[in-house]
Amino acid sequence: MFLIKLLFCLTILAAAVSLTEKDIKDKFNGFKLEAWQINIFKETLKLLFSGNNTESATIKLNKEIDFLITALDKFSGTIGLEPIGLPRFESSFKWTVFSGGIVLKNGFLYGISTLQRRGDVIVKHTKSDLKITVPMGFSNLTFTYDYDLNFMKVGPTGKATGGSRCNKVTAYLHFDMKTLKVKLDKFSFDNLGSISFKLDGKGLTNWVINLITPVVLPLLRPVIKKVVKGYIIDGFESIFKMYNNVVTKQ
Numbered sequence: 001m002f003l004i005k006l007l008f009c010l011t012i013l014a015a016a017v018s019l020t021e022k023d024i025k026d027k028f029n030g031f032k033l034e035a036w037q038i039n040i041f042k043e044t045l046k047l048l049f050s051g052n053n054t055e056s057a058t059i060k061l062n063k064e065i066d067f068l069i070t071a072l073d074k075f076s077g078t079i080g081l082e083p084i085g086l087p088r089f090e091s092s093f094k095w096t097v098f099s100g101g102i103v104l105k106n107g108f109l110y111g112i113s114t115l116q117r118r119g120d121v122i123v124k125h126t127k128s129d130l131k132i133t134v135p136m137g138f139s140n141l142t143f144t145y146d147y148d149l150n151f152m153k154v155g156p157t158g159k160a161t162g163g164s165r166c167n168k169v170t171a172y173l174h175f176d177m178k179t180l181k182v183k184l185d186k187f188s189f190d191n192l193g194s195i196s197f198k199l200d201g202k203g204l205t206n207w208v209i210n211l212i213t214p215v216v217l218p219l220l221r222p223v224i225k226k227v228v229k230g231y232i233i234d235g236f237e238s239i240f241k242m243y244n245n246v247v248t249k250q
Contacts, residue, residue, distance in 0.1 A: 057123075058120055058121065058123065061121050061123065061132070062117065062120060062121050065117055065121050065132075065134055066116075066117055068239075069115055069116060069117060069136065072115065072235060072236075072239065073113040073114065073115055073116075074113070076112060076113040076235070077113045081112060081113070081231070082110065082111075082112055082113050083108040083109055083110045083112070084108065084109045084112055084227055084231065085107065085108060085109075086107030086108060086109050086143060086145070086223060086224070086227060087107070087223060088103070088104060088105040088106075088107065089103075089104055089219060089223065090102070090103045090104075091104075091215050091216060091219055093211070093212075093215045098151075098211070100149065100150045100151035101149075101150045102147055102148070102149050102150070102212060102215070102216065103147065103148040103149075104145040104146070104147050104160060104216070105145065105146050105147070105148070106145065106146040107143060107144065107145040107146075108143065108144050109141070109142075109143045109224065109227055109228075110140075110141070110142045110143065110144070111138055111139070111140040111141040111142050111163075112138070112141070112228070112231055114138050114139040114140045114141065115136055115137070115138055115232075116136065116137065116138075116139055117134065117135065117136055118135045118136055118137045118168065119135040120135075121133065121134050121135075122135075125177075127177070128176070128177050128178070129174060129175060129176055129177055130174075130175040130177065131172065131173070131174055131175075131185070132172075132173040132174075132175065133170060133171075133172055133173075134170065134171045134172075134173065135168065135169075135170050136168075136169050136170065136171065137166070137167050137168050137169060137193075138164065138167055138169075138228075140163075141163060141164040141167060141224075141228075142161070142162065142163035142164075143161070143162055143163065143220075143224065144159060144160065144161050145159070145160040145161075146158075146159060146160070147159070147160045147199060149199070149212070151208055151212075158199060158200045159199075159200045160197065160198065160199050160200070160216075161197075161198050161200065162195060162196045162197040162198060162220070163195070163196050164192055164193050164194070164195055164224065165193050165194050165196070166191070166193035166194060167191060167192050167193040168189075168190040168191040168193070169187070169188065169189050169190060169228070169229075169232065170187070170188045170190055171184060171186075171187055171232070171236060172184070172185040172186040172187070172188070173185065179247065179248075180247050181243075181244045181247055181248075182240050182243060182244065183240060184233065184236050184237055184240060187229060187232060187233050187236075189225045189228065189229055192221055192224065192225055195217055195220060195221065195224075197213055197216055197217055197220065199212065
C-alpha cells in the first residue's frame, strides 16, 4: 500500500453560513415550557440537592433531560433551523505530477434535530450547587454540498453527500441550590465519530475519488463541529434563560 502525501491549501468563506449566533438565539426566544413541566424539573433537582442521589433519582433525571432534548428537537424543526447552512470552502492539492482543486459550495447540515441522550446523566453535588454532565449525540447527522472539481484541468461538477455516525457531545450544567437557576458551564464536542463522504458525478473514477477524499475529510470535521457547537450552545443558553426567568418569578 502506497503512502500518498497530499499538499493542500484551504480557504473557508464563513460568511456563507446562513444562520448567525443572533439568528439562532432570536429563534429560540419563542421556546416555552409549561409551568407543570418546570415544576417537575425543579422537584427532581430538589430531590438531588437533598442528597438522594439514588438510582431512582438518576432515572427520573434522565427522563427529564430526555424530555428537554426532545422538546428542543421538535422546536428546532418548527422554527426553521433545519437544515443549517454550511460554509463554502476550497481546497487545492498536489501529488507527484497530479494537481487540482475542489470547491464545496451550497452546503447544508441535516439532522440537527436528532439530538438524543447517550448514557446516564452524571450528577455531582456540593452544599451549594449541583453539577450535571449530559452525554448526547446525533442519531442522523448528514450533509450535502455542490462541488466543482478541477483535476488536471478537467472540471466535473456534482453533488457531495456524507454523514457522521457515533458522534458524541457533552453538556456540563451547573445548578444553584438556593435559586435553582441553571447555566451551561461547558460544552464539549468529544467525538465527531466516523465521517462518510461521497462524490456523485460522471467522469469520476475511484482513483480520483480516493485521491480527493483524504484532502476533504480533515477540512470538513472542524467545519461541522463549529456549526453544531454553535447551535447547541446558543440553543441551550436561550432555553436556560427562559427557564431562569420563570424560576425567578415563581
